Amino acid sequence: MELLKDELYKIFSKKLIYAAIIILIIYSLFTMHEVGDLHIVKGAYNKYFEGYEGKIDSEKIERAKKFGKDIENMDFRENREEFFGKSLYHIEVLNIENHKENYSNWISKSEESLSKLEPNSYKYKVEKLEYETLKKTGYKDSIYYTAGWDEILESNSYIVFLFIGILIILGVSPVFSEEYNSKMDNIILSSRHGKGKLILSKITAVLIYCIFVVLIFSLFELITYGTLYGFKGYNVPLKNLQRLYDCTPFDMPVIKFYLIQRIFILLGSFAFGLFVLIMSSLCKNYLVPAFISGMVFLVPYVSDTFNFPVRKIFAVTYTDLIRLDGFGQGIDIINFLGNPMLYHNFLLIFIPVLYAVSISLIYFLSIRHQVS
Amino acid sequence: MKLEIRNVTKKYGKFCAVKNFSYEFTEGVYGLLGPNGAGKTTIIRILADVLNPTDGSVMLNGEDIKDMDYRYRNLIGYLPQDFGVYKNFTAHRFLMYIAALKGLSKTESQKRIEELLEITNLKEYSNVKTGTFSGGMKRRLGIAQALLNDPKILIMDEPTAGLDPKERVRFRNLLSEISKDKIVILSTHIVSDIEYISKEIVLIKKGEILKTGSSESLTNEIKGKVWKVLTDENGLKTIEERFTVGNIFRNGNKIETRIISENRPDDSAEAEIPTMEDVFLYYFDELSE
Ligand SMILES: Nc1ncnc2c1ncn2[C@@H]1O[C@H](COP(=O)(O)OP(=O)(O)OP(=O)(O)O)[C@@H](O)[C@H]1O
Ligand SMILES: [Mg+2]
Numbered sequence: 001m002e003l004l005k006d007e008l009y010k011i012f013s014k015k016l017i018y019a020a021i022i023i024l025i026i027y028s029l030f031t032m033h034e035v036g037d038l039h040i041v042k043g044a045y046n047k048y049f050e051g052y053e054g055k056i057d058s059e060k061i062e063r064a065k066k067f068g069k070d071i072e073n074m075d076f077r078e079n080r081e082e083f084f085g086k087s088l089y090h091i092e093v094l095n096i097e098n099h100k101e102n103y104s105n106w107i108s109k110s111e112e113s114l115s116k117l118e119p120n121s122y123k124y125k126v127e128k129l130e131y132e133t134l135k136k137t138g139y140k141d142s143i144y145y146t147a148g149w150d151e152i153l154e155s156n157s158y159i160v161f162l163f164i165g166i167l168i169i170l171g172v173s174p175v176f177s178e179e180y181n182s183k184m185d186n187i188i189l190s191s192r193h194g195k196g197k198l199i200l201s202k203i204t205a206v207l208i209y210c211i212f213v214v215l216i217f218s219l220f221e222l223i224t225y226g227t228l229y230g231f232k233g234y235n236v237p238l239k240n241l242q243r244l245y246d247c248t249p250f251d252m253p254v255i256k257f258y259l260i261q262r263i264f265i266l267l268g269s270f271a272f273g274l275f276v277l278i279m280s281s282l283c284k285n286y287l288v289p290a291f292i293s294g295m296v297f298l299v300p301y302v303s304d305t306f307n308f309p310v311r312k313i314f315a316v317t318y319t320d321l322i323r324l325d326g327f328g329q330g331i332d333i334i335n336f337l338g339n340p341m342l343y344h345n346f347l348l349i350f351i352p353v354l355y356a357v358s359i360s361l362i363y364f365l366s367i368r369h370q371v372s
Numbered sequence: 373m374k375l376e377i378r379n380v381t382k383k384y385g386k387f388c389a390v391k392n393f394s395y396e397f398t399e400g401v402y403g404l405l406g407p408n409g410a411g412k413t414t415i416i417r418i419l420a421d422v423l424n425p426t427d428g429s430v431m432l433n434g435e436d437i438k439d440m441d442y443r444y445r446n447l448i449g450y451l452p453q454d455f456g457v458y459k460n461f462t463a464h465r466f467l468m469y470i471a472a473l474k475g476l477s478k479t480e481s482q483k484r485i486e487e488l489l490e491i492t493n494l495k496e497y498s499n500v501k502t503g504t505f506s507g508g509m510k511r512r513l514g515i516a517q518a519l520l521n522d523p524k525i526l527i528m529d530e531p532t533a534g535l536d537p538k539e540r541v542r543f544r545n546l547l548s549e550i551s552k553d554k555i556v557i558l559s560t561h562i563v564s565d566i567e568y569i570s571k572e573i574v575l576i577k578k579g580e581i582l583k584t585g586s587s588e589s590l591t592n593e594i595k596g597k598v599w600k601v602l603t604d605e606n607g608l609k610t611i612e613e614r615f616t617v618g619n620i621f622r623n624g625n626k627i628e629t630r631i632i633s634e635n636r637p638d639d640s641a642e643a644e645i646p647t648m649e650d651v652f653l654y655y656f657d658e659l660s661e
Contacts, residue, residue, distance in 0.1 A: 002468070002469075002472035002478065003469075003472045003473065006465075006468075006469045006472065010458065013460055179456075181456075182456030182457075182458070183452070183454055183455050183456035184455065184456040184457070184458070185422070186417075186420075186422055186450070186452035186454075186455045186456075187450065187452060187455055187470060187473075187517065188473060189420075189421065189422040190420040190421055190422050190445060190448060190450040191445060191470065191473035191474050192442050192445045192446045192473065192474050192475045192521075193442070193472075193473050193474070193475055194445070194473055195441070195442070195445075196442060198473060370422060370423050370424060371417060371422045371423055371452075
């Protein structure tokens, strides 16, 4: 316990991490400012939604269709905000109507192929998993004002994952390197707990640091998007979010999914933290683990952005684990030892295995370490 | 208690820093004496379990220290020759940290740290960040941390480097005081550190034991090989070419030199009583500090 406290102090007494947090937050406030126009649109959206939220019924569909016709005679210079709000809303209503049709088509097609496919074949299992998941969750059938949560859920994969990665690299790279570099390893390795408990304390300190980093940026997202768009819609089923979650496998309210997303981000962050720790236990100068981890983190991101083929080599990268791009937005199936598995369930097996391997490696490397 | 180095060899690539080294320590103070690069630090590190030998082993009472693992480390206190401190830790916090590493309880550590800060004369710097410490203060902090767990085996690499004469004396007295039931191993190339307090001195050269013995027996062995010669500026040149020269003392035109020589260098030479300083010169043919 005493050891853990000191390890935490070593990490948290670095001014660099606070400077980085402030810089990153200021940076993202500036970029957010650029989408201010969108904000006006959102405001309009919000205004028009009052009183029209909820299940889509035939009356709402009729009104949307009528709006489609009226639009030609409308003078939208007069009341821009209302025009935006109304058109967004009515387009969404018609989209949902389409979506409902697609969904029932898909269900019947899926039922058909299930009856044709060889049971126990991999294809059958995949089809069955998709069918059962979508059947359970149902389809998007309502419209609510959920702009705040749309932004909050998306901002991680948009930019915040980068901040988390950077902070982990900055905070964790020195954990072992600095002991080697400052020649503290001499005294540490000769002490009773230097080759055992201390390593556990360092790993625990990294876990706590990762929790801190994820919390800080989660709070930042909540505060900024919360003040911009409000928290309305937290108890709406996830599939009824305005954007992106129409085909989610998660059958639950937004707030619950938000917490699950945070947990997965944290799981991924700690996995990456352990990776940085491994690098740190190998190098004397902490710039080396910082550089290597930076590469491991950024290369997949850059190749995703520019569609480089390198991407195809790795099914899961540390970047994916923190970014969680598209997480919960569709049915993502992974072939795990011949069995189809939902991506997030696969992660729940994969990440603990990754932890076990990483932690063993950290123990192995730092016990084997010798002074020079 | 018997600490035994058995046929230890340490190689760095092709270079052999320690060659087939064997020695036995029991309670008492030991001095490892040797010139720069002799391999003292290498041996000390192997004893402190921070460096693995290429070959051979270290045994405590017949048990390999690698098998004893933390049980061995629990018994030792180690002052490295070159060690770090956390710059933004205060002296007190630094010692609390090391105490935790050594598995001391909080109350135990508090008491012990008070004592040691007193002993090492650092009490008034207890709450000062170690980043501002001078070399000598850092060394004293290092001595304090080595003593935290009241070690049965105290291993110190050049403990007096950077200490002023007063602190050196304090340190030597401290050692004689605490060494009764301990194995104390010091490495140094400063003869006076160990001359009077060590039970046995181990002379090391190029990774091998050259000679061992008490300072008395070592000085006795070179009796009749230390001379005082009076000469002048011209004579000094020839003397320096022919002999190992120790102290040179100038007094006006006259120069008094201390010479190591198997035979009487010239008729005017007077035989001197050898000191450990002379032993060092005799075996290493180099000037000690
Ligand atoms: N990590 C290393 N890699 C290569 N050679 C090394 C390493 N450490 C020590 N050596 C070499 O081993 C030899 C013994 O070094 P060691 O530090 O044990 O000497 P020492 O007796 O402690 O010297 P000093 O009085 O200067 O402290 C030296 O020649 C040194 O250059
Ligand atoms: Mg040395």
